[in-house]
Amino acid sequence: MAKKTLRLSFPQWQGGNNPSYYLGSLLLSFLSPKTNGPIEEIPVTLPGTEPLTKVDGIIGKPQIIKQLNDATSLIKKHEPDAIVVLGGDCLVSLAPFAYLLNKYGDKLGVLWIDTHPDVQTAKEYSNAHAHVLGALIGTGDNDLVDHVANKLSPSKIMIAGIHDPLPYEYDYLTRHHITTSNPTKIKKGSKDVLTWIAKEKIQYLAIHLDLDVLDPALFRSVLFAKPGRGPHDFGDVAEGQLSIEDVLRLIHQATAKADAVGLTIAEHMPWDMLNLKNMLNALPLMK
Numbered sequence: 001m002a003k004k005t006l007r008l009s010f011p012q013w014q015g016g017n018n019p020s021y022y023l024g025s026l027l028l029s030f031l032s033p034k035t036n037g038p039i040e041e042i043p044v045t046l047p048g049t050e051p052l053t054k055v056d057g058i059i060g061k062p063q064i065i066k067q068l069n070d071a072t073s074l075i076k077k078h079e080p081d082a083i084v085v086l087g088g089d090c091l092v093s094l095a096p097f098a099y100l101l102n103k104y105g106d107k108l109g110v111l112w113i114d115t116h117p118d119v120q121t122a123k124e125y126s127n128a129h130a131h132v133l134g135a136l137i138g139t140g141d142n143d144l145v146d147h148v149a150n151k152l153s154p155s156k157i158m159i160a161g162i163h164d165p166l167p168y169e170y171d172y173l174t175r176h177h178i179t180t181s182n183p184t185k186i187k188k189g190s191k192d193v194l195t196w197i198a199k200e201k202i203q204y205l206a207i208h209l210d211l212d213v214l215d216p217a218l219f220r221s222v223l224f225a226k227p228g229r230g231p232h233d234f235g236d237v238a239e240g241q242l243s244i245e246d247v248l249r250l251i252h253q254a255t256a257k258a259d260a261v262g263l264t265i266a267e268h269m270p271w272d273m274l275n276l277k278n279m280l281n282a283l284p285l286m287k
Contacts, residue, residue: 003082004037004078004081005083006074006075007038007039007040008041008042008083009041009042009086010071010092011025012044012064012067014045014059014128015089015090015092016090016129017059019048020269021089022046023270023274024087024268025086028087042067042074044063044067044088050063054126056122056141056143059127059128061128064091065143068095068147072099072147075095075096076099083099083261085262087265087267088267090132090267091129094144095147096206096262097152097208098148101148101149104204104261105150106156107202107203107204108204109157109158109258110205110206110207111158111207111254112133112160113160113209113251114159114160114208114210114213115161115210115213115240115241116162116165116238117162117180119139119169119172120134122140128141135147135148136148136151137176138152139172154178157179158192159178159181160250161242163182163183163241165238166236186250187242189253190253190254193250193254202257203259204258204259206261206262207254207260208264209263210267211268212240212267213240213241215239215240215243219240219243220271221270221272222268225269225271226271227275
């Protein structure tokens with residue numbers, strides 16, 4: 001029987017406090033192949049229409065929680081077998097992956113393809129897109145964690161493409177015994193990931209793909225490919241080292257061993273389109 005796959009357009013930008021992710025999500029929806037399944041768009045407050053306030057140490061928390069509730073309601077409306085999410089910042093994975101955890105239980109594994117583990121809390125960082133995997137595990141802000149009825153076991157997580165985590169992140173990953181595979185290993189093949197799937201008896205996969213895992217010298221529509229960036233613009237935060245071919249090979253090999261039931265694509269930063277949009281706004285006769 002064919003899976004009922006819900007596609008969610010989720011242009012949330014408040015989790016990263018970066019309005020550009022709104023356009024990034026809309027472009028993903030425009031570029032994606034057509035689907036015969038249901039499509040929903042999560043209502044997201046437009047950038048520039050209202051200020052973001054910090055609540056409980058999280059920037060834009062009121063908007064984030066409302067959008068999280070809306071996403072949860074729309075998913076429950078359809079009760080899909082699988083979900084595709086076109087984000088938006090990384091926090092868009094919280095509601096759909098929480099739903100998939102309820103549906104598939106410990107048969108579900110989460111393949112987190114990202115340069116960063118997203119396990120911080122408001123104490124370390126005020127932008128909640130870096131909190132999402134921690135919330136799925138059950139750590140961090142209570143209002144985020146409360147959306148996850150069945151918490152994600154750390155053993156059911158593989159973070160692929162990560163390197164040079166920050167001290168807090170390294171301690172968290174070590175303390176929770178979370179399996180990782182660095183870019184060098186991913187480029188040589190997907191042995192670590194396939195071993196993890198077999199060891200944990202994973203039958204279903206929810207895949208989170210943060211485009212930041214891609215090398216900004218090879219793929220320009222990511223945060224770290226900011227035109228004219230200075231040498232210290234992003235501090236000591238790790239940058240992606242994989243190619244599109246590396247990522248596709250990894251996903252194809254993993255989904256040959258476990259059934260894909262979730263796919264998030266997040267943090268698309270279309271620098272050229274943003275600059276072109278600003279140029280069009282500045283030209284005569286355009287308004």
